[in-house]
Amino acid sequence: GAVVSQHPSRVICKSGTSVKIECRSLDFQATTMFWYRQFPKQSLMLMATSNEGSKATYEQGVEKDKFLINHASLTLSTLTVTSAHPEDSSFYICSARSSGGLRNPEAFFGQGTRLTVV
Amino acid sequence: AQSVTQLGSHVSVSEGALVLLRCNYSSSVPPYLFWYVQYPNQGLQLLLKYTTGATLVKGINGFEAEFKKSETSFHLTKPSAHMSDAAEYFCAVSFWSNDYKLSFGAGTTVTVRA
Numbered sequence: 001g002a003v004v005s006q007h008p009s010r011v012i013c014k015s016g017t018s019v020k021i022e023c024r025s026l027d028f029q030a031t032t033m034f035w036y037r038q039f040p041k042q043s044l045m046l047m048a049t050s051n052e053g054s055k056a057t058y059e060q061g062v063e064k065d066k067f068l069i070n071h072a073s074l075t076l077s078t079l080t081v082t083s084a085h086p087e088d089s090s091f092y093i094c095s096a097r098s099s100g101g102l103r104n105p106e107a108f109f110g111q112g113t114r115l116t117v118v
Numbered sequence: 119a120q121s122v123t124q125l126g127s128h129v130s131v132s133e134g135a136l137v138l139l140r141c142n143y144s145s146s147v148p149p150y151l152f153w154y155v156q157y158p159n160q161g162l163q164l165l166l167k168y169t170t171g172a173t174l175v176k177g178i179n180g181f182e183a184e185f186k187k188s189e190t191s192f193h194l195t196k197p198s199a200h201m202s203d204a205a206e207y208f209c210a211v212s213f214w215s216n217d218y219k220l221s222f223g224a225g226t227t228v229t230v231r232a
Contacts, residue, residue, distance in 0.1 A: 106152060109161035110161050112159065
Protein backbone atom coordinates (compact mmCIF):
# COMPACT_ATOMS: atom_id res chain seq x y z
CA GLY A 1 0.00 0.00 0.00
CA ALA A 2 0.85 3.64 -0.13
CA VAL A 3 3.16 5.16 2.45
CA VAL A 4 2.30 8.00 4.77
CA SER A 5 5.01 9.38 7.00
CA GLN A 6 4.21 11.29 10.17
CA HIS A 7 6.76 13.25 12.15
CA PRO A 8 7.65 13.43 14.96
CA SER A 9 6.67 10.11 16.47
CA ARG A 10 6.99 11.49 19.97
CA VAL A 11 7.12 14.99 21.32
CA ILE A 12 7.16 16.46 24.80
CA CYS A 13 6.44 20.15 25.15
CA LYS A 14 5.84 22.65 27.90
CA SER A 15 2.39 23.93 28.65
CA GLY A 16 1.66 27.08 26.66
CA THR A 17 3.91 26.28 23.73
CA SER A 18 2.90 25.19 20.24
CA VAL A 19 3.73 21.93 18.52
CA LYS A 20 3.66 21.15 14.82
CA ILE A 21 3.08 17.66 13.47
CA GLU A 22 3.78 16.84 9.84
CA CYS A 23 2.07 14.28 7.67
CA ARG A 24 3.53 13.42 4.29
CA SER A 25 2.36 11.10 1.55
CA LEU A 26 5.58 9.66 0.14
CA ASP A 27 4.51 7.91 -3.04
CA PHE A 28 1.15 9.35 -3.99
CA GLN A 29 -0.66 12.64 -4.17
CA ALA A 30 -2.99 13.08 -1.25
CA THR A 31 -5.94 15.19 -2.27
CA THR A 32 -7.53 14.63 1.12
CA MET A 33 -5.93 14.24 4.51
CA PHE A 34 -7.57 13.46 7.81
CA TRP A 35 -6.44 14.12 11.34
CA TYR A 36 -7.49 11.93 14.23
CA ARG A 37 -7.02 11.89 17.94
CA GLN A 38 -6.91 8.67 19.89
CA PHE A 39 -7.23 8.33 23.64
CA PRO A 40 -5.83 5.26 25.42
CA LYS A 41 -7.79 2.09 24.76
CA GLN A 42 -10.24 3.97 22.56
CA SER A 43 -11.07 4.28 18.91
CA LEU A 44 -10.02 7.10 16.63
CA MET A 45 -11.86 10.39 16.77
CA LEU A 46 -11.87 12.40 13.57
CA MET A 47 -10.78 15.96 14.21
CA ALA A 48 -10.75 17.47 10.75
CA THR A 49 -10.62 16.85 7.04
CA SER A 50 -8.37 18.87 4.78
CA ASN A 51 -8.33 19.11 1.03
CA GLU A 52 -5.28 20.47 -0.72
CA GLY A 53 -5.46 24.21 -1.12
CA SER A 54 -8.65 24.56 0.90
CA LYS A 55 -9.45 25.36 4.48
CA ALA A 56 -9.87 22.37 6.73
CA THR A 57 -13.30 21.20 7.78
CA TYR A 58 -13.44 20.57 11.49
CA GLU A 59 -15.68 18.12 13.28
CA GLN A 60 -18.11 19.37 15.84
CA GLY A 61 -16.47 20.18 19.12
CA VAL A 62 -12.95 20.56 17.73
CA GLU A 63 -11.49 24.02 18.24
CA LYS A 64 -10.14 25.22 14.91
CA ASP A 65 -8.11 27.98 16.52
CA LYS A 66 -6.39 25.51 18.77
CA PHE A 67 -5.74 22.82 16.19
CA LEU A 68 -4.46 24.59 13.09
CA ILE A 69 -4.39 22.48 9.97
CA ASN A 70 -2.60 23.39 6.78
CA HIS A 71 -2.67 21.34 3.59
CA ALA A 72 -0.54 23.46 1.34
CA SER A 73 0.57 20.77 -1.09
CA LEU A 74 -0.56 17.41 -2.38
CA THR A 75 2.00 15.63 -0.23
CA LEU A 76 2.05 17.56 3.02
CA SER A 77 -0.41 18.46 5.74
CA THR A 78 0.47 19.88 9.13
CA LEU A 79 -1.35 20.00 12.43
CA THR A 80 -0.27 22.65 14.90
CA VAL A 81 -1.45 22.38 18.46
CA THR A 82 -1.36 25.94 19.73
CA SER A 83 -0.91 26.93 23.35
CA ALA A 84 -0.83 23.30 24.36
CA HIS A 85 -2.15 22.19 27.72
CA PRO A 86 -1.83 18.86 29.52
CA GLU A 87 -5.33 17.88 28.40
CA ASP A 88 -4.09 18.04 24.80
CA SER A 89 -1.78 15.14 25.53
CA SER A 90 -2.84 12.34 23.26
CA PHE A 91 -1.96 10.19 20.26
CA TYR A 92 -2.53 12.07 17.02
CA ILE A 93 -2.77 10.17 13.74
CA CYS A 94 -3.04 11.43 10.20
CA SER A 95 -4.30 9.60 7.16
CA ALA A 96 -4.31 10.41 3.49
CA ARG A 97 -6.13 9.29 0.41
CA SER A 98 -5.62 9.97 -3.23
CA SER A 99 -8.23 10.96 -5.75
CA GLY A 100 -8.62 7.34 -6.78
CA GLY A 101 -12.36 7.63 -6.60
CA LEU A 102 -14.74 4.76 -6.13
CA ARG A 103 -12.19 2.00 -6.69
CA ASN A 104 -9.73 3.34 -4.16
CA PRO A 105 -11.66 4.80 -1.26
CA GLU A 106 -9.18 3.66 1.36
CA ALA A 107 -7.01 5.96 3.39
CA PHE A 108 -3.48 5.21 4.49
CA PHE A 109 -2.27 6.10 7.94
CA GLY A 110 0.82 7.67 9.38
CA GLN A 111 2.62 6.14 12.32
CA GLY A 112 1.07 8.53 14.81
CA THR A 113 2.51 11.16 17.14
CA ARG A 114 2.49 10.78 20.89
CA LEU A 115 2.16 14.28 22.32
CA THR A 116 2.86 14.85 25.99
CA VAL A 117 2.33 18.31 27.43
CA VAL A 118 4.01 18.93 30.77
CA ALA B 119 -26.80 8.19 10.30
CA GLN B 120 -24.14 5.62 9.78
CA SER B 121 -22.43 3.61 12.48
CA VAL B 122 -20.17 0.67 13.05
CA THR B 123 -20.48 -1.86 15.87
CA GLN B 124 -17.78 -4.30 16.79
CA LEU B 125 -19.07 -7.06 19.00
CA GLY B 126 -16.61 -7.95 21.68
CA SER B 127 -13.99 -5.51 22.87
CA HIS B 128 -11.56 -8.31 23.64
CA VAL B 129 -11.01 -11.66 21.96
CA SER B 130 -8.57 -14.26 23.23
CA VAL B 131 -7.59 -17.19 21.03
CA SER B 132 -5.07 -19.98 21.17
CA GLU B 133 -2.25 -20.04 18.68
CA GLY B 134 -3.44 -21.99 15.66
CA ALA B 135 -7.12 -21.45 16.40
CA LEU B 136 -9.66 -19.58 14.32
CA VAL B 137 -9.84 -15.83 14.74
CA LEU B 138 -13.30 -14.30 14.28
CA LEU B 139 -13.94 -10.61 14.78
CA ARG B 140 -17.45 -9.34 14.30
CA CYS B 141 -18.47 -6.10 12.69
CA ASN B 142 -21.92 -4.80 11.87
CA TYR B 143 -22.77 -1.51 10.26
CA SER B 144 -25.82 0.57 9.69
CA SER B 145 -26.30 2.82 6.70
CA SER B 146 -28.91 3.83 4.19
CA VAL B 147 -26.49 3.86 1.25
CA PRO B 148 -23.98 1.31 -0.02
CA PRO B 149 -20.91 1.36 2.18
CA TYR B 150 -17.22 0.86 1.67
CA LEU B 151 -15.95 -1.41 4.42
CA PHE B 152 -12.50 -1.81 5.88
CA TRP B 153 -10.56 -3.64 8.51
CA TYR B 154 -7.48 -2.02 9.96
CA VAL B 155 -4.95 -3.35 12.46
CA GLN B 156 -3.06 -1.26 14.98
CA TYR B 157 0.00 -2.33 16.94
CA PRO B 158 0.93 -0.44 20.13
CA ASN B 159 1.99 3.15 19.56
CA GLN B 160 1.64 2.84 15.82
CA GLY B 161 -0.72 4.00 13.14
CA LEU B 162 -3.27 1.83 11.39
CA GLN B 163 -2.49 -0.66 8.67
CA LEU B 164 -5.10 -1.65 6.13
CA LEU B 165 -5.86 -5.38 6.26
CA LEU B 166 -8.54 -5.48 3.58
CA LYS B 167 -11.38 -3.57 2.01
CA TYR B 168 -14.70 -4.15 0.33
CA THR B 169 -15.78 -1.71 -2.35
CA THR B 170 -17.86 -3.62 -4.85
CA GLY B 171 -18.01 -6.99 -6.57
CA ALA B 172 -16.97 -10.19 -4.83
CA THR B 173 -18.29 -10.24 -1.30
CA LEU B 174 -15.49 -12.40 0.08
CA VAL B 175 -12.35 -10.33 0.20
CA LYS B 176 -8.90 -11.52 1.05
CA GLY B 177 -6.35 -9.34 2.76
CA ILE B 178 -2.87 -9.44 4.08
CA ASN B 179 -1.50 -11.80 6.72
CA GLY B 180 -4.05 -14.50 5.90
CA PHE B 181 -7.12 -12.48 6.89
CA GLU B 182 -10.34 -12.41 4.96
CA ALA B 183 -13.78 -10.90 5.42
CA GLU B 184 -17.18 -11.41 3.92
CA PHE B 185 -19.65 -8.67 3.15
CA LYS B 186 -23.19 -9.82 3.88
CA LYS B 187 -25.62 -7.14 2.88
CA SER B 188 -28.65 -8.94 4.29
CA GLU B 189 -26.99 -9.12 7.68
CA THR B 190 -25.22 -5.74 7.39
CA SER B 191 -22.09 -7.49 8.52
CA PHE B 192 -18.43 -7.59 7.59
CA HIS B 193 -16.83 -10.12 9.91
CA LEU B 194 -13.08 -10.71 9.82
CA THR B 195 -11.60 -14.18 10.02
CA LYS B 196 -8.27 -15.94 9.97
CA PRO B 197 -8.14 -19.73 10.01
CA SER B 198 -5.07 -20.07 12.20
CA ALA B 199 -3.94 -17.44 14.68
CA HIS B 200 -0.29 -16.54 15.03
CA MET B 201 1.34 -14.82 17.96
CA SER B 202 2.03 -11.83 15.73
CA ASP B 203 -1.73 -11.32 15.27
CA ALA B 204 -1.99 -9.89 18.78
CA ALA B 205 -3.07 -6.30 18.18
CA GLU B 206 -6.05 -3.94 18.07
CA TYR B 207 -8.43 -4.36 15.15
CA PHE B 208 -10.78 -1.71 13.85
CA CYS B 209 -13.67 -2.10 11.49
CA ALA B 210 -14.52 1.04 9.54
CA VAL B 211 -17.03 2.26 7.00
CA SER B 212 -17.00 5.15 4.57
CA PHE B 213 -19.21 6.55 1.82
CA TRP B 214 -18.52 8.46 -1.34
CA SER B 215 -21.23 10.90 -0.33
CA ASN B 216 -19.39 11.75 2.89
CA ASP B 217 -16.01 12.60 1.40
CA TYR B 218 -14.87 9.05 2.21
CA LYS B 219 -14.55 9.91 5.90
CA LEU B 220 -13.94 6.80 7.93
CA SER B 221 -16.24 5.94 10.81
CA PHE B 222 -14.60 3.47 13.13
CA GLY B 223 -15.90 0.83 15.43
CA ALA B 224 -14.72 0.83 19.02
CA GLY B 225 -12.04 -1.71 18.27
CA THR B 226 -11.33 -5.30 19.34
CA THR B 227 -8.19 -6.29 21.18
CA VAL B 228 -6.90 -9.68 20.15
CA THR B 229 -4.62 -11.66 22.41
CA VAL B 230 -3.08 -14.93 21.32
CA ARG B 231 -2.26 -17.63 23.85
CA ALA B 232 0.68 -19.90 23.27
